[in-house]
Amino acid sequence: MRRRRYRRTGLITNEDEQNPLTGVANLFDIAMVFSVALLVALVMSYNIPELLTDEDITIVKNPGQKDMQIIMKEQGKPIEIMNMTDQIGGGTGEALGTAYKLADGRVVYVPEEGNVTST
Template identity: 70%
Template sequence: MRSRRYRRTGILHDPEDENPMTGVANLFDIAMVFSVALLVALVMSHNIPELLNPTEDVTIVKNPGEKNMQIIEKKGQDIKVLNRTDEVGGGTGEALGTAYRLSDGRVVYVPENKSETS
């Protein structure tokens, strides 16, 4: 009987084709490939492909000058996020010289000569 049934259905009939989950089995893999492609497209649209390169160092300033400003530094594989605070740096020290900005935008540092000022 079994051989007769096989001959009747032919080679095209496979008992595994009756399982409705066979078509759904690879949906997770497809979703993962889609999410990675979406991530790469997002990085490329923001013109920061340096984030994908592990050898390149990148510094990004988000919301510069505002209260919620952040500085994101990537050095190799390490990523550090610095948030703005209202704390002011301070301490004691000595003046080392004067910096001047020229009309063409360059900055010139002139050190103080201790022997002349004393």
Template identity: 60%
Template sequence: MRGRTGVLDEIDGDPMEGVANLFDVAMVFAVALLLALVLSYNISELLDPTSSVTVVKNPGEPDMQIIIKNMSSIQILNMTEQLGGGQGTRIGTAYRLRSGQVIYVPENETSTPMRI
């Protein structure tokens, strides 16, 4: 009888011991999967804390987003209205000189040109 109780004590262990090992394996797999995803899209700059990256999602669509990562800060800009459309009045003309300077001439002829 004594030998039999000794065998039962060895079998009765912690039933959650195997689950803890499975959790560790799942975490390593998840990290490896995320790293492979980042490397496959060639966007490893997102992981570098000293780099700046701009990503445009859905360009030209009404739900377009611009994601700007500047060093360690991330800013998300959502498109809320169409730019460049609508009604307006002409306020002047801008000219680019050969030197690269831009001169703005207002419609009102009494004003002097401004250099921009």
């Protein structure tokens, strides 16, 4: 009688199946796609996609509040963020005119007679 020996080589015939790190590369790709999607969602949630364009922009966040911020972006310069402080600006200068706030919220600037310049 002949005995047949069966080998269990059929389970590991493909070389890719021998390397346990092949699945890790796929997980890294998925993590990269997820992180880019998260960054895009974060920019869109702040409603400031204008910061990604080349145009000059000024954004006022929380106007009139204690935590007010002014974000200024000019082409060729880094983005500048100014926070509200309790300090009062000072210095010397001259009055240029008067600003009036109308009932509908518009502000009208009226220059003084000596400060009118023509362009």
